[in-house]
Amino acid sequence: xxxxxxxxxxxxxxxxxxxxxxxxxxxxxxxxxxxxxxxxxxxxxxxxxxxxxxxxxxxxxxxxxxxxxxxxxxxxxxxxxxxxxxxxxxxxxxxxxxxxxxxxxxxxxxxxxxxxxxxxxxxxxxxxxxxxxxxxxxxxxxxxxxxxxx
Amino acid sequence: xxxxxxxxxxxxxxxxxxxxxxxxxxxxxxxxxxxxxxxxxxxxxxxxxxxxxxxxxxxxxxxxxxxxxxxxxxxxxxxxxxxxxxxxxxxxxxxxxxxxxxxxxxxxxxxxxxxxxxxxxxxxxxxxxxxxxxxxxxxxxxxxxxxxxx
Numbered sequence: 001x002x003x004x005x006x007x008x009x010x011x012x013x014x015x016x017x018x019x020x021x022x023x024x025x026x027x028x029x030x031x032x033x034x035x036x037x038x039x040x041x042x043x044x045x046x047x048x049x050x051x052x053x054x055x056x057x058x059x060x061x062x063x064x065x066x067x068x069x070x071x072x073x074x075x076x077x078x079x080x081x082x083x084x085x086x087x088x089x090x091x092x093x094x095x096x097x098x099x100x101x102x103x104x105x106x107x108x109x110x111x112x113x114x115x116x117x118x119x120x121x122x123x124x125x126x127x128x129x130x131x132x133x134x135x136x137x138x139x140x141x142x143x144x145x146x147x148x149x150x
Numbered sequence: 151x152x153x154x155x156x157x158x159x160x161x162x163x164x165x166x167x168x169x170x171x172x173x174x175x176x177x178x179x180x181x182x183x184x185x186x187x188x189x190x191x192x193x194x195x196x197x198x199x200x201x202x203x204x205x206x207x208x209x210x211x212x213x214x215x216x217x218x219x220x221x222x223x224x225x226x227x228x229x230x231x232x233x234x235x236x237x238x239x240x241x242x243x244x245x246x247x248x249x250x251x252x253x254x255x256x257x258x259x260x261x262x263x264x265x266x267x268x269x270x271x272x273x274x275x276x277x278x279x280x281x282x283x284x285x286x287x288x289x290x291x292x293x294x295x296x297x298x299x300x
Contacts, residue, residue, distance in 0.1 A: 032211035034218055035228060048229055048264075056231060057214055061182035061207045068184055078185060079198055080239075081206060087234040087288075114198075138237075 002074040004117030004142040007105050015066040015101030015123075020054060022095035028058040053092040059099075059134045060087065063125045066101035077143040079116055084138035091133040098128045106137070115144045152224040154267030154292040157255050165216040165251030165273075170204060172245035178208040203242040209249070209284045210237065213275045216251035227293040229266055234288035241283040248278045256287070265294045 022041075029038030033055035036043035044052040068075055093099065107120040118139050125134040172191075179188030183205035186193035194202040218225055243249065257270040268289050275284040 028211075031215070033214045035225060035230075037230065053230075055211075055214070057207065057211045061178075061205075061211070064183045064205070064207055065181070075185060080185075080187065080203075082239060084234065084237040086236065089230075089232060 001076045001143070002071065003077050003145040004108065004110070004119065005145045007108055007119050007142070009105055009108060011105040013070065013103045013105075015063075015070040015103060017098055017100040018062060018066060019098050020058075020062065020093060020095060022052065025052060025054045025058065025095050028061070029055045033057055049092055051094060053094055056087075056089045056134070059089065059093050059125060060136065062099060063101055063123055063134060063136065066099075066125075067103065067123060070101070074142075079141045079143060081138055081140050084136060085120070087134070087136045087138075089134055091127070091131050093125075093127070093133050097133075099133070100126045102126060110144065111141075115146075116141045117144055151226045151293070152221065153227050153295040154258065154260070154269065155295045157258055157269050157292070159255050159258060161255040163220065163253045163255075165213075165220040165253060167248055167250040168212060168216060169248050170208075170212065170243060170245060172202065175202060175204045175208065175245050178211070179205045183207055199242055201244060203244055206237075206239045206284070209239065209243050209275060210286065212249060213251055213273055213284060213286065216249075216275075217253065217273060220251070224292075229291045229293060231288055231290050234286060235270070237284070237286045237288075239284055241277070241281050243275075243277065243283050247283075249283070250276045252276060260294065261291075265296075266291045267294050 037047040037049050038055045041052045103121050103123045110117045120139050123136045124132050127133050187197040187199050188205045191202050253271050253273045260267045270289050273286045274282050277283050
């Protein structure tokens with residue numbers, strides 16, 4: 001397992017890549033974010049976006065999935081997230097894009113009351129043109145190495 | 151249409167309610183956030199959460215859906231979101247919960263370059279015990295009333 005103690009400030013972790021298809025953009029948006037520029041290709045063409053774009057929540061969900069899949073040893077010690085500090089949807093994500101995840105450890109501190117530690121990290125999603133499309137700064141909780149927590 | 155000019159600082163808008171089922175919690179998490187406390191009822195029972203909880207991204211997606219459905223006249227003028235300032239997952243959301251949305255307008259300002267305006271709003275999801283479970287502060291863009299923008 002990768003425990004809280006095993007993260008270093010400044011560490012950068014590559015999270016792998018995934019494509020996003022029009023069918024997925026439409027399915028997510030019809031269920032959770034049915035605005036015309038996410039659900040209707042024709043209406044989207046007439047919108048300020050000039051074409052269909054993915055729901056911002058969909059892009060965050062894909063970044064989460066990349067993050068979970070990236071390192072099973074890290075995931076085993078992860079115990080959720082209390083907060084995000086910020087989320088920036090910097091560029092539209094469009095069907096056919098290929099998205100790559102990257103995370104950077106910004107800060108680490110232990111819990112005073114529980115055998116866990118906190119990590120502030122910046123998670124980014126980058127498209128095939130090397131543009132950062134989503135940047136999320138948030139806190140993730142990890143279990144502490146048993147000897148250290150005791 | 152409810153244009154940017156039609157929002158007032160301090161305005162509170164009720165967004166309606168929706169239930170969340172175990173099947174939905176599992177389906178979302180298996181696709182986007184496959185951590186055991188979201189995808190495996192038995193593993194979740196042994197976790198610090200003591201039972202299955204919804205992915206935080208799932209709770210945000212449900213809040214988005216309530217927000218889109220709440221007012222078609224408002225939705226018609228909405229043109230997406232550039233950022234969130236913060237997102238706090240204050241309490242776990244569990245299968246069987248009934249979630250109610252509420253939004254408060256915190257600040258409004260016009261774009262200097264486009265016929266749109268910005269609204270900073272706090273969106274909250276409240277459970278059947280009247281506990282705020284998710285609180286998101288973010289910016290939404292709306293079209294301006296045509297005469298005012300000209």
